[in-house]
Amino acid sequence: MIPATPVVTVENLRNQRPQASLFRRRLLGLLGLSLTLAACSEALYPPRPPQTPGPALTDPPTSRVTMHLSLTSAGLSQLIEASVPQKGEVPFTLLGQRKLLWQRTPVTLTFDGATGKLGVRATITGEALLPVGSKSFSLTMAAEAQPVLSSDYLAQLQAPSVSVSSEDRLLRAAEWGAGVLSDLKEQIQKQLAELRIDLRPMLEQSYLKLAQPFSFAVGDAKACGRLGLVGIEAGPTVLAGGLEKDLAAIIAPSISMPCTQELGMGKGATSVPPLHNVSSIPSGPFTVTLPVAATYEELQKAMKQAFTNGKLFFSKDYPDLYLERPEVYASGGQVVTKLHLNGFVKKGFKVSLEGDLFMAGHPQVRDNELSIPDLEPTVETKNALLKLKTTLDTDGLRRQVREATRLDIGARLRTVREKFEKDLVVRHKIQTPGGNGPEACVRVDLGRIEVSDIFAHDAYLRLYVKATASAAAYLPCPTK
Numbered sequence: 001m002i003p004a005t006p007v008v009t010v011e012n013l014r015n016q017r018p019q020a021s022l023f024r025r026r027l028l029g030l031l032g033l034s035l036t037l038a039a040c041s042e043a044l045y046p047p048r049p050p051q052t053p054g055p056a057l058t059d060p061p062t063s064r065v066t067m068h069l070s071l072t073s074a075g076l077s078q079l080i081e082a083s084v085p086q087k088g089e090v091p092f093t094l095l096g097q098r099k100l101l102w103q104r105t106p107v108t109l110t111f112d113g114a115t116g117k118l119g120v121r122a123t124i125t126g127e128a129l130l131p132v133g134s135k136s137f138s139l140t141m142a143a144e145a146q147p148v149l150s151s152d153y154l155a156q157l158q159a160p161s162v163s164v165s166s167e168d169r170l171l172r173a174a175e176w177g178a179g180v181l182s183d184l185k186e187q188i189q190k191q192l193a194e195l196r197i198d199l200r201p202m203l204e205q206s207y208l209k210l211a212q213p214f215s216f217a218v219g220d221a222k223a224c225g226r227l228g229l230v231g232i233e234a235g236p237t238v239l240a241g242g243l244e245k246d247l248a249a250i251i252a253p254s255i256s257m258p259c260t261q262e263l264g265m266g267k268g269a270t271s272v273p274p275l276h277n278v279s280s281i282p283s284g285p286f287t288v289t290l291p292v293a294a295t296y297e298e299l300q301k302a303m304k305q306a307f308t309n310g311k312l313f314f315s316k317d318y319p320d321l322y323l324e325r326p327e328v329y330a331s332g333g334q335v336v337t338k339l340h341l342n343g344f345v346k347k348g349f350k351v352s353l354e355g356d357l358f359m360a361g362h363p364q365v366r367d368n369e370l371s372i373p374d375l376e377p378t379v380e381t382k383n384a385l386l387k388l389k390t391t392l393d394t395d396g397l398r399r400q401v402r403e404a405t406r407l408d409i410g411a412r413l414r415t416v417r418e419k420f421e422k423d424l425v426v427r428h429k430i431q432t433p434g435g436n437g438p439e440a441c442v443r444v445d446l447g448r449i450e451v452s453d454i455f456a457h458d459a460y461l462r463l464y465v466k467a468t469a470s471a472a473a474y475l476p477c478p479t480k
Contacts, residue, residue, distance in 0.1 A: 042388050044341070044355035046380035053458050054333030059255070060289040060464055062230065064248040065210065065424075066281060067442065067471040069199075071155070071243040073109050075438050075475040080107050080120065082432035084191045090183045094176045095131045102126040102184065104141065111239035117144045118157065118239065120192070124164070128171075128180070139166045139184070143192055147243055149234055151274045153200035155243075162189040199440075202428040202473065204272050206442050207232065207249050209423035215259050216415040218460070219298040224259035225290060228252035231273050235281035246281040247473075255291035257460055285470040289452060290419075292412045294370060294461040296335070299407050300328040303337070306404035314400040315393040318345045321353060323401070330456040334360045335372055337405060345390050353390060357381055359401060363461060365451035368410040370461070375402050409463065413449050416465050420446050424471050441477035445470045 071079075087103040102124050110119035124139040141164050145157035164185040171177035211229035215222050228251055235246040303326040306312065311322040321343040328337055337359045344352045361375035376398065377385065385392060424444040430437035447468040455462045 040350065041352045042390060043353070044357075044381075044384040044388060046356065046358060046378065046384040048338070048356075049331040049336050049358055049360060049378055051329055051458070052332045054330060054456055057455050057457055057462060060253050060291055062250055062252045063288040064233075064250055064282070064286055065207075065288060065471065066283070066286040067206070067247045067249070067424075067473055068283070069243075069245040069247055069473045069475075071245075071475045073111070073242050075440075076118075076243060077107055077109055078436075078438045078476065079197055079430065079432060080109075080195065082436040082438075083195045083197075084188075088187065090180050090187065092128075092176045092180050092183070094174075098129050098131075098176070100126050100128045100137075100180050100184070102139070111241060111243075113239045116146055116237065116239060118147050118243075119144055124184070126180075126184075135170065137166055137168050137171050139164055139181075141188060143188070145192060147237060147239075149199070149237070149245065149275065149277070151276070153198065153203060153272070153275055155197035155199055157192050157195055160189055160192040162192065164188065197430060197432075200272065202426065202430075202440050202442065203232070203247070205426040205428060206424050206471075206473075207272050209426075210249070210419070211251070212423070213259075214415065214419050216292065216412055218257065218293050219295045219301070221257065221295065222259045223255060223257040223293045223460075225253065225255050225292060227290070228254060229273070231276060233276045233278045233281060235278060235283075246283055247275075248281045248286075251288065253288070253290045255293055255462065257293055257295075285447065285468055287466060287468050290416055290465045290467065292409075292416065292463045292465055294407060294409060294412070294463065296328040296330065296460070299335070299370070299405065299461075300326055302407045303328070303404045306406075312339075312400055312404060314397045316396070317393060318343070318390075320344050320346070321392070323357070323397075326404075328405075330458055331360065333362075333456050335363050335375075335405075335456050335461075336360045336378075337372075337375065337401060339401065347390075351390055353388075355384070357397075359398070363454050363456060365409065365454055365463065368408060368413060370407040370409050370454070370463075371402070372405050373402065375405060409451075412463070413451075413465060416467055417446055417449055420444055420467060420469055424469075427477060430475065438476035440473060440475040442471060442473045 090100040092098050092100060104122045104124045107120050107122045120143040122141045124141050126137040126139055128135045143160050143162040145160035148158045149155050162185050164181050166172060207229060211227050213224050213226045215224050230250040230252050233248045238244040311324050313322045315321055323339040324342060325340040326337060339357045341353060341355050341357055344350045358378045358381045359375050360378055361372040363370055363372050421444060424442055427439060427441045429439050449465060449467045451463050452466040453464040
């Protein structure tokens with residue numbers, strides 16, 4: 001049998017409409033519930049920037065620590081007075097062996113800048129012991145010599161030329177008198193030629209102390225800086241009311257972490273290298289570039305100090321969102337900061353947010369503070385943020401993270417300042433045969449210290465510190 005076709009009536013249609021409407025409402029409710037549940041939690045996990053090596057770094061170029069050596073007329077006079085005997089005797093023959101006793105006045109010096117020669121003059125009073133009685137004479141001694149500084153740091157008078165004369169007719173006419181004058185001339189000339197002023201002890205005190213490795217704290221670790229004394233040069237001698245000369249220590253700075261004997265950061269040089277005389281040395285203040293270091297752990301610890309109970313709140317619109325667990329490392333010459341995002345936002349209902357943010361930038365130093373002013377989310381992090389249904393305050397986030405990523409390096413710069421102020425400054429008594437040599441001293445005037453460059457090394461942050469200073473050695477040491 002063929003089933004009967006239901007009869008569609010107005011009454012049947014009226015009974016079906018409420019059922020369809022109820023079905024649609026339930027379907028829409030389920031869809032809304034599923035969307036709401038999906039929107040209650042969002043996450044972002046962009047890929048982590050790899051810890052790839054940055055560009056190869058070299059140590060700073062060699063530098064010259066220039067020292068101006070000033071031996072005044074008074075200082076040279078003291079050295080000659082203490083080194084050359086003030087009296088003596090000259091034997092001669094006249095009816096037997098006789099002698100001339102002599103004594104000189106303090107020397108006076110003249111300086112000839114054109115010829116580069118030092119003039120020494122003195123008056124000598126002599127008494128010849130003759131067969132019958134004695135005869136007193138007045139003599140004039142004049143000498144010229146070129147002051148030089150040898151490779152073993154001995155200041156001396158090169159090729160002295162001495163003349164001894166007298167206005168006394170008897171002394172000049174007597175045969176024995178000519179021999180006395182000749183012998184006295186040779187005696188004084190020998191004394192001047194043997195004059196040696198040893199500057200090595202004074203320079204060793206400064207340059208060897210400067211060449212010693214120095215350590216500085218880098219967080220919980222230590223780093224070693226080394227100046228590496230390569231050589232010492234001496235410029236031409238200038239005579240202008242005294243003896244002026246420029247010296248320069250050539251140094252090759254380097255740094256190492258950790259500070260260990262195996263890495264060559266133990267003892268420094270034990271003696272100054274031979275002095276090299278050169279045609280010229282740049283005068284005036286010198287500039288030295290020294291490397292120092294900072295670790296990523298230090299920067300990471302400094303960031304945590306800017307957090308409140310381990311949390312960094314960055315948005316006024318979403319006060320329940322925060323960043324935590326900072327991590328800092330290097331990637332391809334940049335500093336990368338990883339932060340964990342956590343918390344929730346309220347949109348009539350709570351939406352939980354969590355994930356990782358990666359920000360990268362180039363370190364800089366201003367006013368003794370290390371920071372990363374161009375710190376920006378990585379491209380992958382930006383893309384992940386755009387995919388969120390919740391729009392974050394990225395400007396506030398970036399600003400807060402930049403403010404937190406700061407490190408005070410003032411202590412490291414003070415270490416560099418102390419290295420020069422303590423090691424270069426010395427006082428030294430010049431040793432002479434007479435034992436009455438003047439005191440010499442080295443003084444330094446340290447100027448500006450600033451960070452010239454900073455590099456994100458794979459293992460640590462390397463900073464190049466530029467120090468400007470002037471140094472001078474005085475003989476004798478000024479009273480002020």
